[in-house]
Amino acid sequence: MQPKELFDILLPGDDRLGVPSFSMSDSEDNVIGFLKSLPNGFIDDIAHLTLTDSSLESHLDALKGVRLDLRQVMYSLLSFYFSRPAVVRPLTGRSIPLSTSGIAKF
Amino acid sequence: MTPDIIVVGSGMAGAPAAWMLSQHGFKVLLLESGTDFSPAELPSASVDWERKRETTFNPVASGRTNIGDYPVDDLKSPIAVCNFNAVGGSSILYSAHFPRFLRSDFKVKSNYGVGADWPVDYDELLPYFELNERFVKLSGKVGDYFFPELKQAYNSPVPLGIAGEKLAKGYECLGWHWWPSFSAINTDLNLERRLKCHGLGPCNTGCPMGAKATTNNTYLHEGLKGNVILKPNHTVSKLLLNGADVIGVEVIDINKHLFTIECPRVILAAGAIGTPRILLNTLGHLNNKSIMHGADFIGKNLMMHPLGYAEGYFPDKIHSDKGPQGAMLYSLEFYRPTEAVDFNLGFMMHALRGDTPVDTVKSLYGTRKLVFGKNIYPQFIENYGHNMGIAIICEDLPDINNKVELDHASLDVNGIPGIRVTYQLSSNSKRMMAYGLKKARNVLQASGATKTSGFGPIRNTGWHLFGTACMGNDPNRSVVDKNGAIHGLRGGYVFDASVFVTSSCVNPANTIQALSLFLSDKLIKDILGATKRII
Numbered sequence: 001m002q003p004k005e006l007f008d009i010l011l012p013g014d015d016r017l018g019v020p021s022f023s024m025s026d027s028e029d030n031v032i033g034f035l036k037s038l039p040n041g042f043i044d045d046i047a048h049l050t051l052t053d054s055s056l057e058s059h060l061d062a063l064k065g066v067r068l069d070l071r072q073v074m075y076s077l078l079s080f081y082f083s084r085p086a087v088v089r090p091l092t093g094r095s096i097p098l099s100t101s102g103i104a105k106f
Numbered sequence: 107m108t109p110d111i112i113v114v115g116s117g118m119a120g121a122p123a124a125w126m127l128s129q130h131g132f133k134v135l136l137l138e139s140g141t142d143f144s145p146a147e148l149p150s151a152s153v154d155w156e157r158k159r160e161t162t163f164n165p166v167a168s169g170r171t172n173i174g175d176y177p178v179d180d181l182k183s184p185i186a187v188c189n190f191n192a193v194g195g196s197s198i199l200y201s202a203h204f205p206r207f208l209r210s211d212f213k214v215k216s217n218y219g220v221g222a223d224w225p226v227d228y229d230e231l232l233p234y235f236e237l238n239e240r241f242v243k244l245s246g247k248v249g250d251y252f253f254p255e256l257k258q259a260y261n262s263p264v265p266l267g268i269a270g271e272k273l274a275k276g277y278e279c280l281g282w283h284w285w286p287s288f289s290a291i292n293t294d295l296n297l298e299r300r301l302k303c304h305g306l307g308p309c310n311t312g313c314p315m316g317a318k319a320t321t322n323n324t325y326l327h328e329g330l331k332g333n334v335i336l337k338p339n340h341t342v343s344k345l346l347l348n349g350a351d352v353i354g355v356e357v358i359d360i361n362k363h364l365f366t367i368e369c370p371r372v373i374l375a376a377g378a379i380g381t382p383r384i385l386l387n388t389l390g391h392l393n394n395k396s397i398m399h400g401a402d403f404i405g406k407n408l409m410m411h412p413l414g415y416a417e418g419y420f421p422d423k424i425h426s427d428k429g430p431q432g433a434m435l436y437s438l439e440f441y442r443p444t445e446a447v448d449f450n451l452g453f454m455m456h457a458l459r460g461d462t463p464v465d466t467v468k469s470l471y472g473t474r475k476l477v478f479g480k481n482i483y484p485q486f487i488e489n490y491g492h493n494m495g496i497a498i499i500c501e502d503l504p505d506i507n508n509k510v511e512l513d514h515a516s517l518d519v520n521g522i523p524g525i526r527v528t529y530q531l532s533s534n535s536k537r538m539m540a541y542g543l544k545k546a547r548n549v550l551q552a553s554g555a556t557k558t559s560g561f562g563p564i565r566n567t568g569w570h571l572f573g574t575a576c577m578g579n580d581p582n583r584s585v586v587d588k589n590g591a592i593h594g595l596r597g598g599y600v601f602d603a604s605v606f607v608t609s610s611c612v613n614p615a616n617t618i619q620a621l622s623l624f625l626s627d628k629l630i631k632d633i634l635g636a637t638k639r640i641i
Contacts, residue, residue, distance in 0.1 A: 010478040017483055060478065075468055079157050082463045082486075091486055092427065092463060 001049040003035055003042070009059055011081050018090040022077075025084040034080045042073050109135035109335070112355055112369045114342045114384065117195015118615055119602035119622040120375030121321030122238070125329035126626040134334045135367065136326075137357065139174030139341040139380075140192035148198070148312030155311055156464040163311055165190060165199050166566050167379070173339055173360060177516040177524025178379065184531055185410050185568040189377055193338050196377070196569065197320040199310050200615060201432025202290040203456065204244060206235050207617040208252060208441070211610040214503075218442075220450050221503045224607040225579050225588035226624070228255075234620040234627070242319035242619075243295055245433075246288035252438045253288075261293040264303070264433040269426040269494045273457055274435060276553030282439040287457075289433035290319035290615070299323045305429045308462055318430075343522050344388040345372055345598055350397050352597035358520045373590075373629075375602040375622065378408070378571035379510055382604060383525055385575060385585070385592075386512045399581035399594035405511055407504035407573040409609040412531055414498035414539040414562025415458075416546035418555025419489070426460030426494045434459055440545060441611065449538040454611045455546055456497040466490045496550065498542030498562065500535050501611035504573050531563060539563065570614050575604035589632065590625040601625045 004023050013021035023031055049062050063070060081087055089095060113124045116138040124134045149155035149163050164170045165188040167178040174191035190196045209228040214221040232255055245261030263286035266274060270286075277284035291309070296302040303317035316323045330336060339360035346354040346366055354368040374381045382405040385398075395401050437455040461469055466489050470476035477485055508530065512523040531539075543560035550558045578584025581593035586605050592598040601622045603614060610617070 011482065012480060014480065014483045019483055071471075074471060078467045078471060079160065079464050082467050083154055083156050085153060088463050091483065092490060094427070 001046050003038055003046065004031070006046060006049070006059065007077060007081075010077070020086050022081055025081055025087050034076075037076070038073060042070075109133050109367070109369050111135070111371045111373060112137060112367065113373045113375055114355065115195060115374070115376035115380060115602065116193050116326060116336065117321060117375065117377060117602075118197055118618040119377075120195070120373070121325035121329065122619045122622045123373055123375060123601050123626040124334045125325040126623055127630065128329050128333040130630050132333060132630075134329070135369070136329075136334055136336045137340045137342055137355070138193050138336065138338045139376075140190070140195075140338065141173050142193040142336075142338040143198065143312075145312075145314040145316060148314045150306060150308050150311050151314040155308065156462055159311055163190075163199065165310070165569070174341060176383070176518035176522065177513060178527065179513055179516060179524065180527040180529075180568070183527045183529035183568070184563050184565065185412065185529065186566050187379055187525075187527060187571065188566060188569045189379060189571070191380075193326070193336065194320045194322040197322070197615070198312050200569065201309050201613075202318045202430065202615070203432050203436070203613040204239075204242070204246075204288045204290045204616045205436065205612040206253060206256065206620070207610040207612060207614070210442075211608060214451070214608045218450060221608045222578070225577060226621070231617070231620050231624055234623040235616065237623055238616060238619045241324055242290040243292060243300070244288060245291050245293045247286050250285040252283070252285075252441065256288075259288070261291070261295055263287065264289055264291055264293055264430050265305075266434060267425060267429045267459070269424040269459055270429075270434045270457065272420070272424060272553045273494065273549070276549045276551075277437060277439075279552045280549060282437055282549065284435050284437045284439075286435050287433040288616075289430065291430055291433055292317045292319075299327060303430065307427055307429060307431050307459065309430050309432060341520060341522070342376075342384055343520065344384060344391060345595075347388070347392070347397070347595070350595055352595055358522075362520060364520075371597045371599070371629075373599045373601050374575075374604075375600075377602055378574045378604045378606075379525055379527075381600055381602055382510050382574040383512065383523075385600075387522060390512065397594050398585075398592060400576075400583070400585040400592075403576055403583065403585050405574050406506050406509045407576050408508040408510055408527070408529055409502040409504060409572040409606070410529065410568050411502060411570040411609060411611065412500040412535045412539055412563045413567040414500070414543045414546075414560060415495055415564050416498070416543050416550060416558060416560035417493055417495045418547075418550030418553065419493050419557040420554055421492070421556055423491050424460070424494065425491050427462070427491045429459055431459045432456070436612075437549075438612075440542065447537075447541060449534045449541065451501040451503070451534075451538070452611060453501060453538055453542045454499045455542070455549070456499055456613070458495040458497055460491055460493045460495075463490065494550075496546040497567075498539055498546055499570075499611050499613075500538045500542065502535060502572075502609045503532065504576070504608065505530075505532060510574055570603075570609065572603045572606035572609050572614070575600045577605040577607055589628050599625070599629065
């Protein structure tokens, strides 16, 4: 399994709320840029995972076998995804970047 | 330009000193190890503002490798060192909660039999608190009985919002003290370089609008119009001495050029980690270390504000995502508890608004409550804007075993030793924090929170750092005298929080600046013989 597939399972989006999935949350370049920032060890570790059982729980269970510090990868993923304007705006009603009233001059 | 005075560090202490000295015609060279970030470069002006808190704008010193940063090993401390090396220093990232130290904070030994007394008292600082508050356009409400001498604010208090109003009712219900925050945030005024706050929230990732007073948009802005020359990306490695006379500094620029600047007076204002680093590096190159009479105390008596955090969850949305995160209200009910307690001194309850989007999900993930998949979205909505917190800010006491030292095994890019921190929470702090967390949960429950939790110390909260070049009258028990002059040297001074004798339990920014102005004024009048004062 590739990280993009996994992350789309973890963060599938919500059509009703207008929230995109992980891979649709930003431009392709930015999504690829994030994926490239992942540690090689993580990508190697999940390469052997398959999509034979599509339940979320089975994928999360499989991730427990990942040797690398999974928490750091998940924190990075959450930081990226929940920073995307396309995700935050429908969930919070707030625009990002938050500073829309001007920038001080000094 | 041949400077009359060199100031090292452009943050909370250095910038006010440079400004005040420049007002009297002194040519001031202000050396700053970090970069000069423009407002547009601050995180909340860009999409990835929350992610930048983990890299360039990470407040944790050991998590950052910007220009001007140096290695900080704080693994032997439950609290991580937080600061920021840039033009403006930590004022770029602080929350702008801006109370004064209280009168009795300066006489802790006399009043409570622990710690030590300052050689400076509240009345001496009072005019400088007033000057500073005028300069930053203090926002707040006059009348808190804990601050009877505070007679003027220049902006209305930051609006409490729904969250603050709920919390205030909780305090009222319990009959406990609370007051709207004093802050350095423009809530009414709308100036060119300091626009009116519109409640973004994340002040601690920098304020591109300038609503928050930093040293950049206050003292530096004014100082640079006159006799202050600012040099970013210039790291001072040590003082240069000729016998006991300070004759200048050794500097390394961004291109790693090492050179010296001659000057008969040098003020160190690099903070309670950066300043002892320079002093210890200076000391390391001296044959006769006894020149600096208080050498044994450099880096010792490190104080922090151990911080516990209680959080409340409210079933109704309280919009706690809106408004300055660290400026809402505070309580000094337990500044000096009236009921019997098993600890000395006390703490402030500092109300904090709710989490940002990323922090909301990271907090859920960190506590193993986050559900991935379709359910993550309703879970986010149920939590975002529904929580708020109370920080228990504990007054710390000096302890000779809590210290910073040079770390010769870990050098910065210029080959200068980094810093190793050794710090333990005292048993007094532990008891105080446990008590404080219980009280904070009580008030959150009284405010309507249906779920509360409390934990501490919180690691990444070591913002308030003090005591590593302590001020005192005894040259063998302190590093500087009551004028900030380094015992034994002529022309060397420390004007930052390193000189603090005790820590109070309130945010120190206002007091750091007032003290720096006070010491600068003394330098002008008493040592340089200027004919008039600002005050």
